[in-house]
Amino acid sequence: MAVGMNLFLVPNKIAAGGVSGAATIIYYVFNVPVGIVMLAMNVPLYIIGIWRLGFSFALNSLFGTIALSLAVDLTAPHLPVPTDNLLLASIYGGVLNGIGLGIVFRNKSTTGGTALAAAILRSYTGLNIGQLLFMVDAVVVAAAGLVFKSWELAMYAMITIFIISKVIDVVQEGFTYAKGFIIITNNPQAVGEEIMKQLDRGATVWNAQGMYTGADRYVLLSVVHRSEVTKLKDIIYRADPRAFVITADVHEVIGEGFKQITVQQK
Numbered sequence: 001m002a003v004g005m006n007l008f009l010v011p012n013k014i015a016a017g018g019v020s021g022a023a024t025i026i027y028y029v030f031n032v033p034v035g036i037v038m039l040a041m042n043v044p045l046y047i048i049g050i051w052r053l054g055f056s057f058a059l060n061s062l063f064g065t066i067a068l069s070l071a072v073d074l075t076a077p078h079l080p081v082p083t084d085n086l087l088l089a090s091i092y093g094g095v096l097n098g099i100g101l102g103i104v105f106r107n108k109s110t111t112g113g114t115a116l117a118a119a120i121l122r123s124y125t126g127l128n129i130g131q132l133l134f135m136v137d138a139v140v141v142a143a144a145g146l147v148f149k150s151w152e153l154a155m156y157a158m159i160t161i162f163i164i165s166k167v168i169d170v171v172q173e174g175f176t177y178a179k180g181f182i183i184i185t186n187n188p189q190a191v192g193e194e195i196m197k198q199l200d201r202g203a204t205v206w207n208a209q210g211m212y213t214g215a216d217r218y219v220l221l222s223v224v225h226r227s228e229v230t231k232l233k234d235i236i237y238r239a240d241p242r243a244f245v246i247t248a249d250v251h252e253v254i255g256e257g258f259k260q261i262t263v264q265q266k
Helices: 002-009 018-030 034-053 055-078 086-106 113-125 129-147 151-173 188-199 226-239
Strands: 178-185 204-209 216-225 244-250
Touching: 002 018, 002 055, 002 086, 018 034, 018 113, 018 129, 034 055, 034 113, 055 113, 086 151, 113 129, 129 151, 178 188, 178 226, 188 216, 188 226, 216 226, 226 244
Parallel strands: none
Antiparallel strands: 178 216, 178 244, 204 216
């Protein structure tokens, strides 16, 4: 995150929401280092967070907050600015920040800032975290547009926020590398046997009933690699040309034939 901010976002005045975006604005107005501002802004948030949410919730984000603030200021003097193209800066800054935040979230922590502020606001308003995060980011982006007197910069910041959210999802869930098939068929035995025989994949079947006809039907669930999608479609329609098939992207599959998780014995 620090690298993404110092290479792309801060030098190009892209205030992509949250505490880091607010710190970027303050840096250009008062010339105070971004990391110090981030740390200073998080202090009152932590005090309120401990009061409203409990000590354990705030403590969980403490290390990430301090580490990010230090990393931003320590790396800033040593990183060149590779581009002044605002589109490139917003894209690459968003990708690097999304990777960083995704790693943090995947390890069940946060970097304080916006997430902590949203949790505190939720305790007062009852709104969900997603709505509050959007509101906080929107306020920071609007402030950047006013301070920098450039709504173009605000629009580039929105691009960065969008990219960050998508990259976080990719880091947490993984790339789409498999496809899930829900197959509604009158011939589950033939379809299931061909899936196991030709693709060496499993299938799960359960009983169902059509709401319109009231007829008994069967639903098969199977997950395959993307390279096997066309072959599975051929298998389905050869076994049952009248089958109703739903496909969906699958980001992570845990189990036989896919990713295995090793459980450490205590």
